[in-house]
Structures are given as C-alpha cells and as structure tokens.
Amino acid sequence: MTRIAIIGPGSIGGAVALWLEQTGRHDLTLCARRPLAKLSMDSPAGHLEARLKVWTQPAEAEPVDWVLVATKATQAAATALWFPRLVGPTTRVAILQNGVEHIELFSPYLPIERIVPVMVALSSERPAPDHILQRGPGRMVVPDDAKGRDFVALLQDTPIDVKTSSDFKTVVWRKLCGNAPGVINALLLQPTVVMRGEKIGELARALVRECIAVGRAEGAALDDDVEGAVVQALRQAPPDSINSLHADRANGRPMEIDVRNGVIVRLGRKHGIPTPCNAMAVALLEAMQDGSAGPSPRG
Numbered sequence: 453m454t455r456i457a458i459i460g461p462g463s464i465g466g467a468v469a470l471w472l473e474q475t476g477r478h479d480l481t482l483c484a485r486r487p488l489a490k491l492s493m494d495s496p497a498g499h500l501e502a503r504l505k506v507w508t509q510p511a512e513a514e515p516v517d518w519v520l521v522a523t524k525a526t527q528a529a530a531t532a533l534w535f536p537r538l539v540g541p542t543t544r545v546a547i548l549q550n551g552v553e554h555i556e557l558f559s560p561y562l563p564i565e566r567i568v569p570v571m572v573a574l575s576s577e578r579p580a581p582d583h584i585l586q587r588g589p590g591r592m593v594v595p596d597d598a599k600g601r602d603f604v605a606l607l608q609d610t611p612i613d614v615k616t617s618s619d620f621k622t623v624v625w626r627k628l629c630g631n632a633p634g635v636i637n638a639l640l641l642q643p644t645v646v647m648r649g650e651k652i653g654e655l656a657r658a659l660v661r662e663c664i665a666v667g668r669a670e671g672a673a674l675d676d677d678v679e680g681a682v683v684q685a686l687r688q689a690p691p692d693s694i695n696s697l698h699a700d701r702a703n704g705r706p707m708e709i710d711v712r713n714g715v716i717v718r719l720g721r722k723h724g725i726p727t728p729c730n731a732m733a734v735a736l737l738e739a740m741q742d743g744s745a746g747p748s749p750r751g
C-alpha cells in the first residue's frame with residue numbers, strides 16, 4: 453500500500469483524502485492542526501464519509517511515500533514543520549495550491565527534485581471543519597515528467613481528472629489569469645455578480661491584461677483571447693459565487709494576496725512591465741489585512 457500523508461485536510465485536502473480513501477489502495481494519514489474524528493463530503497458523485505488516521509503534531513509523523521500539501525500558500529513555513537518527519541529518502545511532495553511559484557515557495561524547505569507542483573481546478577468549500585462540499589468535477593494538471601506521471605497514477609481510480617502537460621508554465625499562468633480579477637470581489641466584499649457591471653468588467657480586463665503580459669515575459673504561451681474569455685466566464689458564473697480571497701477576507705483569515713496578485717506585481721517589476729491595477733489592488737488589500745486601513749469587516 454502506498455503511504456500518503458495529506459497536510460491540511462481542508463476543502464481541497466479533505467476532498468482528495470476522501471477520494472483516495474475510496475480506492476482502498478492507500479495507507480492514508482491526515483496531518484491536521486486539530487483532531488478530526490471523521491471527515492465527510494457531499495459531491496456531485498454522492499456522499500462520502502471516512503474515519504481516517506490523523507496526526508496533529510509533526511513529532512507523531514512517520515516517513516511516507518507521498519506527501520500532499522493542501523494548506524493555503526500563506527502557511528508554507530508552518531507546513532514545512534511537518535517535512536523532517538514525513539520526508540524520507542524517496543518521498544515525493546505534491547503541492548496542491550494556487551499560484552505559479554509552487555517550487556519557489558517550497559524550495560527553502562525541500563530539495564526541488566522532490567517537489568511536484570499541481571494546478572488544482574476543483575471547486576470546494578468547508579461549511580464545517582469535518583465536512584466538505586465539492587461543487588463540481590475536479591481537475592488537476594502536473595508537469596509531464598516522471599514525478600508528474602507518478603502523481604497521475606496515484607490519483608487513478610478517483611473521479612479527479614489528473615493530466616500531465618508539457619507546458620505546465622502556461623497552465624498555471626492561465627489559471628492565474630482567471631484568479632487575478634478575484635481581488636475585486638475581495639476588495640468590494642461582493643460576489644461574482646459584480647463583474648457584470650461595465651466599469652468593473654473593464655477593471656477585471658485590465659488586471660488580466662497585466663497578468664498576460666507578465667506571464668508571457670515568464671515564458672507562458674497566453675493568447676490575446678484569454679482576457680475576454682476570463683471576463684466572460686466570470687460574468688456567466690453563478691452570481692452569488694464567492695472566491696477564496698473574498699471568503700478569507702470576510703472571515704478575517706490570512707489571504708493568498710501574494711500568490712494571486714502580488715506575484716504579478718513582483719515579476720512585472722523584474723521584467724520592467726508596469727502592473728498598476730494589480731499593484732493598487734495588492735496595496736489596498738494588504739492595508740486591509742494588516743489593519744492599517746482601519747477595522748476589518750468583522751470590525
């Protein structure tokens with residue numbers, strides 16, 4: 453049996469854990485901050501429930517074949533405290549997070565040849581600490597190399613569609629283009645319907661245009677039509693949908709500002725590409741997060 457540890461049994465980690473558990477082919481352990489007697493999920497494919505082994509302290513952990521990291525990118529340093537006990541001589545570590553810098557974020561803590569970056573497209577939320585709601589089908593993409601192909605094999609027999617790509621850079625930058633306008637919702641604390649307004653739509657386009665320019669400078673093959681496609685998709689999304697940046701701000705949790713918009717500004721600066729819209733959004737959201745902009749929505 454393949455030994456797998458999942459760090460961060462939240463919306464993504466919990467969903468993946470339950471799907472892997474169903475295959476009956478793995479020895480699975482959750483690495484969590486608190487005990488979890490059971491985990492359940494409602495998904496388009498039905499209801500799942502399991503009692504899984506849980507470690508709540510890094511000192512309890514043992515070496516495994518695969519570590520799946522599903523914490524937020526803001527938690528990299530705390531996540532890394534698990535690695536010394538989990539990672540043995542042949543362990544691979546898959547990073548199931550948003551962003552384009554999976555390797556850069558975790559290379560201070562792990563040899564890069566162990567890291568498998570994963571693009572996650574799976575809409576899920578956690579209405580309770582032990583319950584997950586998966587809203588649609590899950591899709592993941594990994595680089596087309598030996599580790600990526602092993603990751604595809606690991607997830608086989610689950611309903612998550614995992615594929616390799618020979619152009620992973622373009623895959624993650626395309627996803628980032630889709631995420632970049634979400635900062636508008638987090639700033640306004642308004643769901644996706646706000647994108648249907650003409651001026652907000654123009655602002656969303658500008659955020660995506662900056663992302664495309666920086667992504668191209670980084671080597672991603674992004675077509676001009678990405679800009680229109682992103683805004684159209686947002687306008688057609690369920691009007692009440694709430695992205696994770698918005699949800700995290702509304703609930704007073706740390707926001708993934710840097711992996712979603714800060715990275716566009718940082719890498720834009722490196723390439724001499726102006727990113728004024730993303731820079732303003734990042735500055736405003738960071739000021740709200742650190743309290744320098746006044747009381748949070750929870751006041």
Ligand SMILES: NC(=O)c1ccc[n+]([C@@H]2O[C@H](COP(=O)([O-])OP(=O)(O)OC[C@H]3O[C@@H](n4cnc5c(N)ncnc54)[C@H](OP(=O)(O)O)[C@@H]3O)[C@@H](O)[C@H]2O)c1
Pocket residue numbers: 459460461462463464465483484485486522523524525527530531548549550572573574575576577578581696708
């Ligand atoms: N949810 C989605 O629809 C979705 C879609 C695509 C991509 N993503 C990306 O996937 C990543 C994970 O997001 P998510 O939505 O699954 O987040 P989430 O629901 O907040 O789950 C994060 C989990 O990590 C746990 N955690 C935090 N620090 C930890 C530590 N030091 N040790 C162990 N566990 C720790 C949290 O524990 P607590 O319960 O104690 O807080 C929580 O269970 C993010 O990068 C996100 O952007 C999410």
